[in-house]
Amino acid sequence: MRLTTDHRDGVDIITVDAARIDAAVAIQFKDRMREILGNEKPRYVLDLSQVDFIDSSGLGAIVAAMKLMPKGGKLELAGLRPAVDKVFRMTRMDSIFAIHPSAEAAASA
Amino acid sequence: MQAERLEDGAFLVCCRMDSTAEDVRATLTGINELLQGQEMAPPRDSNWELVIAEVLNNIVEHAYEDRAGGDILLRLVFSPDRLSVEFTDFGQPMPSGTPPSGAPVDLDVSVEELPEGGFGWFLIRSLSENLDYHHDGESNRLRLSIPLR
Structure with a gap:
């Protein structure tokens, strides 16, 4: 599971370079997010535009990552593909995260 | 993994996998590859793969208590309007005798x-x-169907 970080237009963007966040990689994803979020920037945007499948383990791992943010910090999401977006909407997790159409849109928000 | 077209035009896929999250992933990826170009391939927004993944993850985690070496059998019948699925495993039964x-x-x-x-x-x-x-x-045998359209 590869995550890359980039600082664009004043925002710290974490890109998931993988097509799936599922039970097979949920722990790796959480561990890698813990490393990145340890830098304690106030706002991160998780770019999911390459992810076309997420299961409940993957969803749980993203929630777990959000809880690693320091108090007042924000983990936002961007670029949800339809199948991923549907999982967030069905579980109502779309009400917990700020969700942007793309990382670029998140940068200008 | 075996696949064949049935007389009524439905597409049958049968698989056997080991009780690990990695094998569940490999199986789902394999099914997706089989379906590429098939007219019976379900629309992405039906989220059929999510249902299969959740049931398989539960079998790995609960029926086999996250131990590798357990067999899981999966039988899928893709029809134009629905996907019928049968899961079989040889692990622990559901605690209350019924699914949550x-x-x-x-x-x-x-x-x-x-x-x-x-x-x-x-x-x-x-x-x-x-x-x-x-x-x-x-x-344990679990059957369900997923409306596709």
Whole structure:
């Protein structure tokens, strides 16, 4: 599971370079997010535009990552593909995260 | 993994996998590859793969208690309007003899208390129909169907 970080237009963007966040990689994803979020920037945007499948383990791992943010910090999401977006909407997790159409849109928000 | 076209035009896929998250992933990826270019391939927005993944993850985690070396059999029949699925495993039965009701999680809590799991059966029940579970002493068999259009 590869995550890359980039600082664009004043925002710290974490890109998931993988097509799936599922039970097979949920722990790796959480561990890698813990490393990145340890830098304690106030706002991160998780770019999911390459992810076309997420299961409940993957969803749980993203929630777990959000809880690693320091108090007042924000983990936002961007670029949800339809199948991923549907999982967030069905579980109502779309009400917990700020969700942007793309990382670029998140940068200008 | 075996696939064949049935007389009525439906597409049958049968697979056997080991009780690990890695093998579940490999199986789902393999099914997707088989379906490429098939006219019976379901639309992506039916979320059929999510239902299968959640049931298989539950079998790995609960029936086999996260231990590798357990057999899981999967039989899928893709029809134009629905996908019928049968899962068989030889692990622990469902604790109460029936699958969980799949209540939605409570999000009206502080960030620290937000749930990181417990979504699986809610998603399975929301996206499937005709769920039937049977334990016969040696095996667990779960059948369900997923409307595709």
